[in-house]
Amino acid sequence: MKFEAFLFAGVALFFAVMGGIYDWFAKEPAGKAALAIAFLMSSLISAFFFIQSRRRGPRAQDRREVPVAETAGPLDFFAPHSWYPPITAAGAAVIALGMVFGVWLMLIGTGITAGGVAGFVFQYGNRGD
Incomplete structure (x- = not known):
């Protein structure tokens, strides 16, 4: 994640x-104000990636001598289908109309959006990981 930290540090420097x-x-x-906020947001992301790279150590993608086969395999669990993205989007649209x-x-839109976000959070909470 060190590359990502330097990438966002460059974005922060640009702003x-x-x-x-x-x-x-x-x-x-x-x-x-807009440029200052953009600088602060990209600095925050850069700091997060830098802290994560220090905490977790280098990933396989960060080392040059790693073969491609070492990084193969499943990345994570991704939901096959869900009704919560359209519910959350509809709630955001109702907030904008509000x-x-x-x-x-x-x-009303805040309630709909909160229900969608809660569904995202607790949809696969009992997977047993």
Whole structure:
């Protein structure tokens, strides 16, 4: 995960440089805030990947001398089918409509989205892993 950490550190550096250039030429606060937030978010992801690479050690993909056969095999369990992605998406759409039409619709959308997210979390909770 060290490569990913350096990749997002490069993205963070890009946003920091662009934020400095933007601050120099434009005296508008919204763009500066957006670039600062983009810098902070990419820095957070970079720090997460760096900490994970230090904690878990190098992966097989991080070493150059590893044969391809060593990285073969199942990666993880992926759900074959689920009703929760469309439920969550519908809840997010109702939240967006609630921003236009009223808080009451936004609260309904929040309930739908919470149900979809809870379904994601607990759908395969009893797999026995």
